[in-house]
Amino acid sequence: MGVPFIEIRNVSKSFNGNRVLDNVSLTIEEGERVGIIGKSGSGKTVLLSMLKGIREYKPDSGEVVFHVAVCEHCKTVEGPSWANKKCPNCCPHCQKEMEKADVDIYGEDPKTKWLRQRIAIMFQRTFALYGSLTVYENLVEALNKVSSEDASRKALEIAKDIGLANRLLHAARDLSGGEKQRVVLGRQLAIKPLLLLADEPTGTLDPLNAEMIHKIIKRETGPGKSTLLVTSHLPGAIEELCEKALLLEGGKISAMGSPKEVSAKFLSRLTPEEIPKPPELGEVILRVKDLKKYYFSIDKGVVKALDGITFEVRERQIFGIIGLSGAGKTTLSRAIVGVTQPTSGTIELKIGEEWVNMLEPGPMGRGRATPFVGLLHQEYALYPHRTVQENLTDAIGLELPDEFAKFKAQSVLTAAGFDEATIERTLSKYPDELSEGERHRVALAQVLIKEPIIVLLDEPSGTMDPITQQDVARSIKNARNELGQTFVIISHDMGFVANTCEDTILMRNGKIVSRGKPLDVAKELTPEEKNELMNSKNGLL
Template sequence: MILLEVKNVSKKFGDKWVLKNISFTLNEGESLGILGKSGAGKSVLLHMLRGMDGYEPTEGSIIYHVSYCDKCKYVDVPSKEICKKCGSKMKKIEVNFWEDEKYSHILKKKIAIMLQRTFALYGEKTVLENILEALHNAGYEGEEAIKRAIELIKMVKLEHRITHIARDLSGGEKQRVVLARQIAKEPFIFLADEPTGTLDPQTAKLVHESLKKLVINNNISLVLTSHWPEVIAELTERAIWLEKGEIIAEGSSEEIVKKFLEQVKKLEKPEVEVEIKEDIIRLKNISKHYCSVERGVIKAVDNVTLNIREMEIFGLVGKSGAGKTTLAKIIAGVLTPSKGEYWFRVGDEWVDMTKPGLLGRGRAKRYIGILFQEYALYPHRTVLQNLTEAIGLELPDEFARMKAIHVLTSVGFSEEEAEELLDKYPNELSVGERHRVALAQVLIKEPRVVILDEPTGTMDPITRNIVAESILKSRIELEQTYVIVSHDMDFVLNVCDRAGLMRNGKLVAVDKPDKIVKLLTEEEKEEMLKHE
């Protein structure tokens, strides 16, 4: 039976059409994948199906076909005739989702959604409390709620995290709590927008298994977007391919994924030969230790010695928890080491980064830029404002535009594209465009070294190559040194000159990326390497 109809839907933001004449149906219990590169309109479409503010169709309509209980207001799939909650006979209704306020408000409570980067949890509450809260909202009480919470916790494999506070969980653990909370709603449809976009392959696999158990195996209709085409092939039966807001192909997921992957071009590296210069960073016997009541002394970074050269792109790789992020924060001057030496070269002088103050690390920190995985542009400021006044860069208007265009072209935009971007707002940009603008925001401050934390988090293969090319190009154009923290070994192989492999806080090897791959354990390969 048809559950959802999308009829001739178009969406306009400002003067830009982001969806154009979209039409498809989704049957009860069916799984649909939405594939397309960044900026194709995938997330906009999912937000529209959920009824999120500001995402109403400019043209066309969203129609849900459901069964509805007049007595207790319970909503179920159209094939259900008897209400699960009160036993009354249900009626079949057709809801024009963005027009019928009476029913759309009720339907929203029964539409589950998982969003990329947004975990929507009560940060100070435990895993159990978060899930019980969702169950209470769904009408479960007492022993029934406890029993159902236990079932959900087992299904998402979080028995070992029941009493942990939500904000202290890893990204993968948070996403599994979100999944359990959404299933607690007893939804008639499940929307998943890049649910594992920021996770390493091994953790993503756990979330995918949970999605299969809780959504697909329970015959809940699924609409899924992912930047990993193979995930679309694995988790959905049918797929549509969006390109610039239009459906350009529709068919079996296997067939659509195959066509999409044919469009992924090989990474184009600059032909200019790069001259790697002298050391700019020197670490000697650097350690960072923490004390924990439960675990005693934790050696997050343990006796690391490392030199990084100017104009080099250096990768810090390792499994989750290996210590690479902590080491990167020490290099950035955000964390002070527990012991060891750290010297950073400014001009011809070496600055002791273990010493505080303007003559110590304060002198060098202004020359170190960081782009975190959770970067955020100011949503109510234009690209030009994000690149200048929003970060305290005060320049006369013409100079500001000139500098902004220069740095945007250095990360891969043409001059014409850069000009057009300056007056746009972040929500008018694709994921890949936003990432490059965020990188430009770091580069415009003229750092000597830029640290990138998981730069390929939520990107489709095409956008990953665009970002890789922007890093390689800006290294040449701006004489930039990069430190890339990543569990994406494929990306490191494409971009980095050398890489350092970390295990349990120790730097176990430094070599060319293809040599580092040969040193990976089977467990490391499973988490870090998607294509051997």
């Protein structure tokens, strides 16, 4: 047995009458790496925020106590194993011994403030960076909060550790998602945390960047280093990072044990899906022919982001576009929605009986077609201070009579997979009262209410646990069946595409290299593609 570090004692927390944590008790030992698994809305993020001591998450009942060692002379807090040892921060002449202390993370004692400064947290879908500052400046800024001594040298060491020594002068806003997340992690590690709290640290990243983040976290945590609590919707990520895991369900700990055992119990909650017979496909409504997008790069020369792309999408079809990062998926989707102008080729959308050239500028071309193309981006956002009904109507510029607005909102929520019995309550809720899966369905309804001909979904399964992924896949199919909607899904998750789409193209180096049913396309993957596209660790394929 290790040394007890954190005790969560009978903690409960409610928001707007909804109990998110229900009498949770847990002991975490110093240097442990603990994973928290659970579907969206199970209380994972609330528990991590509570351990950081964020005021809005103070327990309604119960307490969170840290067993630490403290030197009051220099305001140093270390793990409990430092008790009765010489303080590492006192000068050699002081030689103060550290004393045991029990600190309530929501207490008023000065020790609470010192403790909070040694707790680092990484939130999902949030890059806690100064966008205009360089990587180097972001790291120095974080180090200066702790100590200005040797901040420059330490920043260079951290940049090397996180694999960004070649990006020191790049502004944070110009980095890729994976690079930004590594800078965030570097900023948190700069404070030499006693406790690292990581909320879905790799949920939105491609497998290559996720692996890099995992390596850094494993290197910096464990016995003799930082204690780790990490949440993830990917059971495989918990198995890779942690030695112990717990399953949160309905605000309670329903299982605790090895990551493999707890993951298996979580995945057993996946219910066999009743697959309704898909509707008969209609005529072709989107035509992409010989689409090319070339640009010049100083270091790479001519880059063929799209190189002769040709395909068609039929009415009421759920069509998948799969490929590695850099394959051309994003460039293709941006061309379809009218953001990127291709070098050559055509994109045509059928509106009524007329084919409209989406690449032709002006009101009879792109201007006419764009309103009929819906886009739900991976980083979607709802208006936090508006109700669901307001998010579906006036907040997005739809000025409708009240009765008509409510009718439309109810119709699209039903199509997005909400139970008719709960829609009335859902309309009056605010986004933070919904689970992630419910927020995604509201965001989908926000797109559907504008009555698009075709909807593009960008990485719709990005930050979701397997159960929520199943719910979202069901909502997409339901919207197709209820409204006759056509979808194009852009993804690097072959499992989600296989469970959702009937037809798929595989992109590689700007070209389509395979097309057909998802499971047939999966047979054409290279070893690298299999590793990254099928190794989603979500248990869906």
